[in-house]
Amino acid sequence: MSQEHPPLTEGVYYILLSLYEPRHGYGIIQLTEEMTAGRVKLGAGTIYGAIKTLLDRGWIQTFEDDGRKKEYLITEDGKKIIQSEISRLRELFDNGVRITGGGKF
Amino acid sequence: MRDKKLIFRLFFDYEKEEEWVNGMAKNGWHLTSFGIGNYAFEKGAPGKYIYRNEMIYELGSKDDSKEYIDFLRDSGIELVKKKLNWAYFRKEAADGPFELYSDTSSKLAYINRFHYLFLFVFFINLFIGIINFILYSYANKESINDFVAGVNTGVAIALIYPILKIMKKRRNLKNQLEIFND
Numbered sequence: 001m002s003q004e005h006p007p008l009t010e011g012v013y014y015i016l017l018s019l020y021e022p023r024h025g026y027g028i029i030q031l032t033e034e035m036t037a038g039r040v041k042l043g044a045g046t047i048y049g050a051i052k053t054l055l056d057r058g059w060i061q062t063f064e065d066d067g068r069k070k071e072y073l074i075t076e077d078g079k080k081i082i083q084s085e086i087s088r089l090r091e092l093f094d095n096g097v098r099i100t101g102g103g104k105f
Numbered sequence: 106m107r108d109k110k111l112i113f114r115l116f117f118d119y120e121k122e123e124e125w126v127n128g129m130a131k132n133g134w135h136l137t138s139f140g141i142g143n144y145a146f147e148k149g150a151p152g153k154y155i156y157r158n159e160m161i162y163e164l165g166s167k168d169d170s171k172e173y174i175d176f177l178r179d180s181g182i183e184l185v186k187k188k189l190n191w192a193y194f195r196k197e198a199a200d201g202p203f204e205l206y207s208d209t210s211s212k213l214a215y216i217n218r219f220h221y222l223f224l225f226v227f228f229i230n231l232f233i234g235i236i237n238f239i240l241y242s243y244a245n246k247e248s249i250n251d252f253v254a255g256v257n258t259g260v261a262i263a264l265i266y267p268i269l270k271i272m273k274k275r276r277n278l279k280n281q282l283e284i285f286n287d
Contacts, residue, residue, distance in 0.1 A: 009287035011208050026180040044180040045159070045205030048173055049214065069179045 008085050011042055012050055015060075016082050019074040022063040025051065027071075054078070108148035110134070115142045117267060119158055119219075126156045126193070136193055138186045154195040155203040156185070160218050161192050208287040213278040220271050227264045234258035 008016070014032040023031065029042050051072060054060045059078035063071040074082070116122035126136050126144070133151035136144060161170045170192070174184050177194060182203070185193040196203040206212045237254035244250050 007286055009208060009210060011211075011287060024179055025176050029180060041202065041204075041207060043204045043207035043211070044177050044182055045215070046207045046211040047180075048176050049211055070176075 005081060005084065007088065008081070009050075010040055011046060012054070013082075013085060014040060014042070015047065015050055015054065016074055016078050019060050019072050019078070022071040022073045024069040024071045026069075110146050112144050112146065113142055114144065117263070118270075119160075123156060123158045126158070130154050130156055130195075136185055136195070139193065140188065152198055155198050156193055156195045157203060157205050158191065158193050159205060160190055160215075160222075161187070162190050163218050164190055164222065209278050209281050209285065210287050213275065213282070216271060216274055216278065220268075220275060223264055223268050223271060227261050227268060230257040230261040230264070234261060 014035065015028055017035075018028040018031045025044065025047055028047060029044070032040050032042055051060070055062070055072075057077075058075055059081055060072045061075050063073040114125075116125070129136065129144075129146060131152050133149055134146035135149045135154055136156060137147045138145040161173060162168055168190070170187065170190070174187070174192075178184065181200060182194050182196050185195050187193075194205070206215050234254050234257035237250040237257065241248060241250035241254055
C-alpha cells in the first residue's frame with residue numbers, strides 16, 4: 001500500500017460502498033440501513049456534509065442522470081480508499097480473532 | 106372549533122424550543138410557521154410528525170441552503186419554514202426515528218456553528234459595553250452611554266449560560282472522538 005489514510009468513519013465507509021452503483025442520498029441511507037440490519041441510520045445532515053467532502057476529495061462524483069434527483073458514483077480514487085480500508089479492517093479482525101481465540105461468545 | 110393557534114413564547118435555548126415543539130406535536134398541534142417569539146400551529150393527528158430545528162448555515166457565510174433543502178426533501182424530510190438561517194424540518198413519525206446528524210464528528214461540526222456565533226456575539230457585546238462604560242465616565246448627564254453599556258453587558262451576561270452549556274457539550278463530543286471513531 002503506497003498511501004496510508006486514517007480509518008474511515010462508518011458513515012463514510014458505507015456511503016462509499018453504497019456508491020459502487022449510482023444512488024441518490026436517500027438511496028444511500030436506505031441501503032446502509034439494510035446492510036447493517038438497521039444498526040447504522042445515517043442522518044440526512046450528516047450524509048449531506050460527507051457527500052460534499054467526498055466530492056471535494058474526488059472519491060465520488062455526481063452521476064448525471066435524466067432523473068430529478070442528484071445521483072452519485074464512486075471514483076477510482078474512492079475504490080482505492082475502500083480497498084485499503086478493507087485490508088486495514090482485515091488486519092484488525094485477524095489480530096482480534098488470533099488473540100481472543102475467535103469470535104465466540 | 107379552532108384548528109389553528111398562535112403562541113407567543115421566547116426561547117433562549119434552541120434544544121428546549123425543539124423539545125417544546127415536539128411536545129406540541131405529540132398533543133396534535135403541528136408547527137407550521139414561526140417568527141421571533143411566536144409559533145403557529147395547526148391541529149392534526151397527535152404524534153404524526155417529529156420536528157427538528159437547524160441553523161442551516163452560518164450567518165456571514167454563503168447561503169447554500171437551497172441545495173441542502175432539496176437534498177433533505179429527496180430524503181423524505183419536509184421543510185416547515187425557514188427564516189434567515191434558522192429552519193424547522195419535520196418527518197412523519199411512522200417512518201421511524203428522525204435525526205439530522207447521526208455521528209459524533211458531524212454533531213461536533215454542527216455545534217461549532219453555535220459555539221462560534223455565540224462567542225462572537227458575546228465579545229462584541231462585551232466590547233461595546235466596556236467602551237460605553239468608559240465613555241459614560243467622561244460624558245455629561247444626558248448621555249445614553251450608561252444605558253447602552255447596561256444593555257450590552259446584559260446581553261453578554263445572558264449569553265454566559267448557553268455558552269457554557271455548548272462548551273460542555275463540545276467537550277463531551279471531543280472526548281468521545283478520542284476513543285471512538287465516530
